[in-house]
Amino acid sequence: MDTFTIGGDIEVRRLGFGAMRITGPGIWGPPEDPDAARAVLRRTLELGVNLIDTADSYGPEVSEELIAETLRPYPEGLLIATKGGLRRTGPGEWPRDARPERLKECCEGSLRRLKLDRIDLYQLHSPDPDVPLEDSLGALKELQDEGKIRHIGVSNVSLHELERARELVDVVTVQNRYNLEDRHSEDVLDACSEAGIGFIPWFPLATGDLARPGGPLDDVARSHDATPSQVALAWLLGRSDVMLPIPGTASVAHLEENVAAAELELGADELDRIAAAA
Numbered sequence: 001m002d003t004f005t006i007g008g009d010i011e012v013r014r015l016g017f018g019a020m021r022i023t024g025p026g027i028w029g030p031p032e033d034p035d036a037a038r039a040v041l042r043r044t045l046e047l048g049v050n051l052i053d054t055a056d057s058y059g060p061e062v063s064e065e066l067i068a069e070t071l072r073p074y075p076e077g078l079l080i081a082t083k084g085g086l087r088r089t090g091p092g093e094w095p096r097d098a099r100p101e102r103l104k105e106c107c108e109g110s111l112r113r114l115k116l117d118r119i120d121l122y123q124l125h126s127p128d129p130d131v132p133l134e135d136s137l138g139a140l141k142e143l144q145d146e147g148k149i150r151h152i153g154v155s156n157v158s159l160h161e162l163e164r165a166r167e168l169v170d171v172v173t174v175q176n177r178y179n180l181e182d183r184h185s186e187d188v189l190d191a192c193s194e195a196g197i198g199f200i201p202w203f204p205l206a207t208g209d210l211a212r213p214g215g216p217l218d219d220v221a222r223s224h225d226a227t228p229s230q231v232a233l234a235w236l237l238g239r240s241d242v243m244l245p246i247p248g249t250a251s252v253a254h255l256e257e258n259v260a261a262a263e264l265e266l267g268a269d270e271l272d273r274i275a276a277a278a
């Protein structure tokens, strides 16, 4: 599987795993089947995945706790990327809170739950309209100077916010919503490709209509003996060398299918055809 080096010193396989779906409905509380969630996590490592994305807000706390409980002692080379800056007030509710004191609290909590001395990739989950970006990122910079964070990433940013963030700290990854159907972040992706910043597209499988039988993905999928979901992931990987998809699932079968997508190579004409159809 193709690799990408984050921040100049962490090499990861480009197809990662998003650990948001191993919690309860509405990303709230424990998963309905904790053993199945643990089986998914164990299988990620067996399949060679070494980028796992999580956040203190997934559950909240549930995703990080399950990761630590299931995967420790962590194998060498595993990057657990987490995030802070959102609160949880109920299922499906995610108010922002990126005040410096809150971010420090989030980071300390993640260190404790993940049982790590340092978080190798810590991401600002979202800029907070009530807090200057300088203040939020200033807090992450302090945590970095204290050795609690190795690299800083940002999430849910506009191009303008990314440019401002890069003036304040060394941004090594951006995590924005991006998939075949939703390419609002195309300008951010282009900026990342140009600067060698990892781009982590969330909601990478939202193919909707594209996955319908007889649709454009279905067509290409059939010719490669693959599934539409695999084509959607292969399209992302083919779109840019900095692309690091983190499909989320609570199913071992879907995980295996998604990881296998990294081996699917699409021709330039197929990539264009898929993009045009979307």
Ligand SMILES: NC(=O)c1ccc[n+]([C@@H]2O[C@H](COP(=O)([O-])OP(=O)(O)OC[C@H]3O[C@@H](n4cnc5c(N)ncnc54)[C@H](OP(=O)(O)O)[C@@H]3O)[C@@H](O)[C@H]2O)c1
Pocket: 017, 018, 019, 020, 021, 053, 054, 125, 155, 156, 175, 176, 201, 202, 203, 204, 205, 206, 229, 246, 247, 248, 249, 250, 251, 254, 255, 257, 258
């Ligand atoms: N930064 C942010 O603000 C933000 C926001 C949302 C998510 N994220 C991160 O991004 C990751 C991915 O996003 P996401 O989980 O929302 O979206 P996603 O990966 O595009 O889709 C996940 C959904 O697709 C299903 N699925 C997964 N693999 C499948 C397959 N091969 N075939 C059919 N269905 C499949 C899953 O259901 P099953 O469980 O049934 O497989 C799940 O409901 C999250 O886990 C999280 O780490 C970040």
